[in-house]
Amino acid sequence: MEKLINILEELNPDVDYANCEDLVDGRYLDSLTILSLISEIEDNFGVVIPTVEIIPANFNSAKKIWDLILRLQEEE
Amino acid sequence: MKNVLKSIIFVLILYLLVTLISYCLLPHDSVRKYGIIKTSIYEILGEKENTIDSVIIGDSLIYSGISPMEIWHNYGITVFDLAKSAELIEDSYKNFNIAIKSQHPKIIFFESNVLYREAKNKPWFYVWQELYKTYFPITQYHNNWKKYLFTNLNDSMYYSKINVYKGFKYITKTKPGLKLDYMKERNKINIPKENQEYFQKIFDLCKDNNVKLILISTPNMKSWNYGKYLGTKELAQKYNLEYIDLNVDNPLNIDWKTESRDGGSHLNYKGALKLSNYIGTYLQETNLFTDKRNDSAYESWNEAYNIYLEYLK
Amino acid sequence: MSYFDVVYFLAFLPIVIIVYSLLPKKIKPLILLIASLVFFFLYSRWLIVFIIISALSIFLAAKKITKIENEKKEAIKDLDVLTKSKVKATYIKKKKLILIITVLFNVAFLFYFKYLGFFTGVLNSLIKIFNVSNGFKIIKHLAPIGISFYTLSAISYIVDIYHGKYECENNFLKLLLYLTFFPTLVEGPITRYNEVKDTLYEGNKVTYKSFCFGYQRILYGIFKKMVIADRLNIFVKIIFNDYNNFSGPIVFLGAIFYTILLYMEFSGTMDIVIGSAEIFGIKIPENFREPFFSKNISEFWSRWHISLGLWFKDYIFYPVSLSRGVKKITSKVKEIFGMRVSSLLMGAIALFAVWSLNGLWHGAGYQYLFFGYYHFFLILMGNIFEPLIAKVCHLLKINRQNWFYKLIQIIKTCLLVFIGELFFRANNLTSGLQMMKQIITNFTFKGFNKTVITLGLDIKDFIIIGISLIFILIISILKEKKIEIRENLSKKHLVIRWLCYYALILSIIVFGAYGEGYVPVEPIYADF
Numbered sequence: 034m035e036k037l038i039n040i041l042e043e044l045n046p047d048v049d050y051a052n053c054e055d056l057v058d059g060r061y062l063d064s065l066t067i068l069s070l071i072s073e074i075e076d077n078f079g080v081v082i083p084t085v086e087i088i089p090a091n092f093n094s095a096k097k098i099w100d101l102i103l104r105l106q107e108e109e
Numbered sequence: 110m111k112n113v114l115k116s117i118i119f120v121l122i123l124y125l126l127v128t129l130i131s132y133c134l135l136p137h138d139s140v141r142k143y144g145i146i147k148t149s150i151y152e153i154l155g156e157k158e159n160t161i162d163s164v165i166i167g168d169s170l171i172y173s174g175i176s177p178m179e180i181w182h183n184y185g186i187t188v189f190d191l192a193k194s195a196e197l198i199e200d201s202y203k204n205f206n207i208a209i210k211s212q213h214p215k216i217i218f219f220e221s222n223v224l225y226r227e228a229k230n231k232p233w234f235y236v237w238q239e240l241y242k243t244y245f246p247i248t249q250y251h252n253n254w255k256k257y258l259f260t261n262l263n264d265s266m267y268y269s270k271i272n273v274y275k276g277f278k279y280i281t282k283t284k285p286g287l288k289l290d291y292m293k294e295r296n297k298i299n300i301p302k303e304n305q306e307y308f309q310k311i312f313d314l315c316k317d318n319n320v321k322l323i324l325i326s327t328p329n330m331k332s333w334n335y336g337k338y339l340g341t342k343e344l345a346q347k348y349n350l351e352y353i354d355l356n357v358d359n360p361l362n363i364d365w366k367t368e369s370r371d372g373g374s375h376l377n378y379k380g381a382l383k384l385s386n387y388i389g390t391y392l393q394e395t396n397l398f399t400d401k402r403n404d405s406a407y408e409s410w411n412e413a414y415n416i417y418l419e420y421l422k
Numbered sequence: 423m424s425y426f427d428v429v430y431f432l433a434f435l436p437i438v439i440i441v442y443s444l445l446p447k448k449i450k451p452l453i454l455l456i457a458s459l460v461f462f463f464l465y466s467r468w469l470i471v472f473i474i475i476s477a478l479s480i481f482l483a484a485k486k487i488t489k490i491e492n493e494k495k496e497a498i499k500d501l502d503v504l505t506k507s508k509v510k511a512t513y514i515k516k517k518k519l520i521l522i523i524t525v526l527f528n529v530a531f532l533f534y535f536k537y538l539g540f541f542t543g544v545l546n547s548l549i550k551i552f553n554v555s556n557g558f559k560i561i562k563h564l565a566p567i568g569i570s571f572y573t574l575s576a577i578s579y580i581v582d583i584y585h586g587k588y589e590c591e592n593n594f595l596k597l598l599l600y601l602t603f604f605p606t607l608v609e610g611p612i613t614r615y616n617e618v619k620d621t622l623y624e625g626n627k628v629t630y631k632s633f634c635f636g637y638q639r640i641l642y643g644i645f646k647k648m649v650i651a652d653r654l655n656i657f658v659k660i661i662f663n664d665y666n667n668f669s670g671p672i673v674f675l676g677a678i679f680y681t682i683l684l685y686m687e688f689s690g691t692m693d694i695v696i697g698s699a700e701i702f703g704i705k706i707p708e709n710f711r712e713p714f715f716s717k718n719i720s721e722f723w724s725r726w727h728i729s730l731g732l733w734f735k736d737y738i739f740y741p742v743s744l745s746r747g748v749k750k751i752t753s754k755v756k757e758i759f760g761m762r763v764s765s766l767l768m769g770a771i772a773l774f775a776v777w778s779l780n781g782l783w784h785g786a787g788y789q790y791l792f793f794g795y796y797h798f799f800l801i802l803m804g805n806i807f808e809p810l811i812a813k814v815c816h817l818l819k820i821n822r823q824n825w826f827y828k829l830i831q832i833i834k835t836c837l838l839v840f841i842g843e844l845f846f847r848a849n850n851l852t853s854g855l856q857m858m859k860q861i862i863t864n865f866t867f868k869g870f871n872k873t874v875i876t877l878g879l880d881i882k883d884f885i886i887i888g889i890s891l892i893f894i895l896i897i898s899i900l901k902e903k904k905i906e907i908r909e910n911l912s913k914k915h916l917v918i919r920w921l922c923y924y925a926l927i928l929s930i931i932v933f934g935a936y937g938e939g940y941v942p943v944e945p946i947y948a949d950f
Binding site for chain 1: 756
């Protein structure tokens with residue numbers, strides 16, 4: 034989780050990731066940033082994020098993203 | 110149930126409001142006399158009583174071909190186009206019947222193309238449009254708000270309920286007509302029986318009101334031909350009427366290359382100038398009419414002409 | 423029959439509502455389907471077979487894919503890890519084949535009806551360059567209404583099924599209703615199956631509230647179109663056809679007016695669409711979210727024609743940028759230039775694909791492609807320079823959350839949008855470029871005031887436009903602040919409520935730009 038927050042902060046340092054609940058809907062993460070985020074996650078956590086999973090519901094908070102990573106790791 | 114009642118009341122009040130606004134926006138004088146509905150369908154009712162010298166009955170050929178304002182400007186005679194697009198002869202009769210109640214024209218021209226249009230194929234949207242016009246007349250006059258709102262604005266535009274075109278449609282488009290041999294000789298085409306009956310009615314109406322009825326065929330290479338010319342000629346002889354034919358040998362010298370708007374069916378503005386002047390001269394030569402251009406009772410026609418000039422720009 | 427036709431909202435819709443209300447809950451969705459098919463038939467007659475074929479193709483393909491998926495699950499149940507992935511792969515291959523065939527099949531229709539003419543034209547000009555032959559005859563077809571919209575919906579369904587996003591639909595008629603639903607048929611929004619399925623097949627009752635709310639929204643849409651868009655149309659038409667005769671500011675005013683016109687027409691249609699569906703208790707996602715409050719172009723596109731943007735994002739942008747080919751290239755770039763450059767490159771490739779297709783989707787013509795690449799360029803530049811701007815602001819101590827800074831950004835975005843829409847409306851690319859030239863080289867306000875009122879609109883028209891726009895601006899601000907206008911209004915006293923409705927209806931009747939002297943705007947998006 035901490036690793037994830039670090040990645041996020043590198044991408045956009047102006048957001049309070051611990052509490053923000055609308056990363057996508059509030060346009061803190063635009064689609065290009067999400068692309069960077071995905072490639073970082075894939076490199077760091079050894080998962081492949083399929084395109085169907087890229088929906089606002091999975092990326093709206095750091096917690097949600099973390100859940101997604103855990104779920105994908107399990108499925109592997 | 111309560112909601113149904115509420116809805117009904119809502120609609121009723123709406124209807125009242127629409128009617129109220131209609132009264133405000135429709136041409137005043139005639140509305141009081143003839144009611145909202147009639148005034149909006151029959152433009153001629155917007156004219157002052159007994160001011161029209163001559164009316165013209167017909168279809169789009171007339172409202173594209175004769176501009177009353179040109180005749181007014183050059184001859185001081187008041188003409189009104191009663192024509193509607195694709196008019197049926199039964200409507201011609203109806204329109205004329207209404208017009209004659211408020212006007213006493215001395216001469217009425219009747220466009221012969223109407224004689225050959227059969228009533229059977231009335232398109233559905235035509236009926237729909239009629240209904241719409243009849244029961245929702247404000248849709249045609251709604252733009253009169255400009256006359257009442259923001260009137261303290263000192264702008265040069267002139268908003269008026271004066272009918273400027275008097276039935277004429279101003280179109281400058283040009284599309285050359287090519288069928289130059291459209292009047293080559295052929296057999297007579299008979300006028301449909303039903304239409305003959307209506308013509309009889311129109312004839313009687315003219316007789317009763319002491320109006321001179323004149324048949325006229327405007328230049329038209331698409332739907333007119335020699336056979337129809339012969340049929341109309343026969344009709345004129347039967348009733349002993351004058352017949353102005355403008356197709357055989359092209360007496361108006363219509364230049365089909367530049368004076369038609371749609372390839373020979375309707376005249377454009379340029380062609381209309383020729384036909385209007387022809388009608389003007391014709392009316393003047395009857396010596397039935399006085400020149401009213403300096404008559405103060407007809408001031409609104411001069412005003413209308415000034416606006417007309419604005420429109421032509 | 424367009425949605426703004428009196429026949430639609432005073433005859434067609436009421437008849438559907440009455441029949442729908444009279445029949446039992448179970449048959450209600452069927453009534454909607456019949457109404458939709460009638461609606462389609464009125465527009466495109468026998469071309470109706472094409473939408474049925476499209477629906478049938480995705481229906482059957484979805485069932486087949488689901489079957490393969492189930493077989494796969496059955497087959498890999500008791501296998502060890504190694505053989506598992508091998509067996510899995512063969513099933514996925516089968517699934518993929520069906521997906522590709524179905525998508526190509528549907529795209530082929532779209533191509534046939536919309537783009538054949540354009541591409542034969544392109545081919546012909548190539549042939550001319552090389553002087554090989556006389557070229558091919560350009561065939562133009564009358565396309566089935568809404569083909570650009572329902573094809574995208576169909577593709578979204580089959581792709582989602584492929585990815586197992588939701589269960590496939592087992593009732594063909596239901597799926598057909600999803601594609602043909604008459605409010606969304608002509609101009610979208612491009613709905614997703616999972617967004618609408620809950621309410622679309624419910625057979626919800628038409629309640630007094632849903633009826634009133636629906637018609638209120640419809641009225642608002644009609645107001646936008648008839649009072650503003652149709653009025654501006656006169657002006658816009660003159661400018662775009664005769665741009666040579668006007669000075670720069672007037673041509674630019676034409677572009678601004680066209681943008682307003684387009685927004686009023688399109689979002690007004692969406693009000694009618696969403697309002698119509700609302701009457702039947704069906705929720706259609708919004709297609710606009712006050713786009714002119716956007717602070718940059720990419721935000722603008724997330725607020726303007728939202729459903730199209732989202733479609734491109736989900737089915738083009740992410741799949742392309744995360745595809746194996748693109749990943750391969752970018753991972754190499756990453757090693758050399760670092761993450762920022764690589765992700766920018768990844769995004770740029772995907773964005774290029776998105777905007778090429780977006781341009782083409784709007785129409786087969788060079789001006790639309792230009793329109794697409796214009797936005798591609800702006801969005802890419804925005805992303806490249808964003809860190810730089812952030813740094814500069816930081817150095818100059820400019821607060822980027824400041825209202826003044828935001829306002830400047832909004833104005834900048836609007837100006838860029840106006841230029842984009844100028845090309846979009848231009849009769850062709852050359853005249854678009856010439857108009858831009860006119861704006862730049864002939865920028866003089868001499869005679870501006872005099873000319874403006876001679877272009878079909880007089881001062882009184884401008885006053886009406888001004889008042890109406892202020893009215894819409896106020897509503898937009900309320901919406902932006904997430905205030906439910908209709909809910910609030912419905913709590914007010916009856917007299918106030920009714921006064922509002924009467925004012926709206928009467929202002930449409932009196933101030934609407936219809937009748938002699940006005941030509942209504944053609945439904946712009948219906949042709950796409």
